[in-house]
Amino acid sequence: MTREHPAPVDGPVLLSGLDDLLAALRSDGRTVIGPTVRGHAIVLAEIDSAAQLPYGWRTEVEAGTYRLRRGDERRAFTHTSGPQSWKQVLHPPRQALWSADRTEDGFRVTDEAPQPRRLALFGVRPCDLRAIGVLDHVLGDGGRYAARRADIMIVAVNCTEPGGACFCVSAGGGPRAGAGHDIVLTERPDGTYLAAGATAGGEAVLARVPSTPAADADVASEAAAVASAAARMGRTLPEADLRTLLAGHREDPQWDDVAQRCLACGNCTMVCPTCFCTSVTDTTDLTGEHAERWQSWESCFDLDFSYLHGGPVRDSRRGRYRQWLTHKFGTWHDQFGESGCVGCGRCIAWCPVGIDVTAELHALDAHPATTGDSP
16 A cells, blocks of 8 residues: 655745644644633633634733734734743643552552643744743753653744734844744735744644645745834833843842832733742641642742741842842843743733833833842
8 A cells, every 4th residue: 555645845835724734733643722712811722723713803912901802803813922821831830749648558659740742832922932942941851841842843923913012022032933843824914824844743744734835925025024023012121231230230229119019919920931930739638648749830929939947038029029030131041041031021911010021121221230139
């Protein structure tokens, strides 16, 4: 029996829609996770068809503001980042580590290892693609993270509609997808898509999807749309070296100003696609025969996050906010050789009092340097 092999994809192609691409991913045994509308927000969930994508929805995003607005019914990706990021898939908010049961001879421990899943992450924005790369760098050596990351295909979407809280360009990225994806799409005004494979696996999937070769004019139009998005960012970071800026402003009065507004709720860390801190909780049942250990997301805004014997190291909102901002934009470089911020703007939109990290950094940049080492 002769086995048919997919024809190679030679350069970018045009797709009339996304159902065939989703069907090809699902035929490989992959569960597709993508953006969809639930509860007046764009969230990430398992999807079976293109109809579940947020066609016809835009987002209005500002400091402390996130609203869905009706848009072009032909387009699925005119929204910006919602409250969820792909962190929830790769580094879940709560996960079991192990359980233990008492036996006649002592106790038996069962490792609660993640179950392997073939996933396709569909519609990953360039900022979130960078965030996945950051998590790979920070958590990639961990067995549980590596198990979840092992068999994932990423379908990225270039951004042509930046939002009011976006600042990916000044954060070192941009609206064009960088490394780490298998397939990249660019949505066109008429609801068709320019698609290109970036890996052998991605090209093999595209080869099974009905398409037409893209003309030079199609590629040029796509490049212009992405370049236009880069010029329409809603926010910017200061042009100063942020590591030096933050190290030299430890005692700046701006920290007191933001502390008066900050609720220390931790929303910014929960929605951040790169914040990775966790805590561990041990529980037992009433009989004492069964015990479990769970890992959950934690926030450096929690008073007990820095608790050592005798009390917390950072007992003020001033100190906790300074710790978060300084680590994200400054000392993250010292730990991991890169910034911890990708400019998605989620922390700005989902702060209940509208604290804007870009505005706080610009305020620090406008002040003279200070010195001091208080926590």
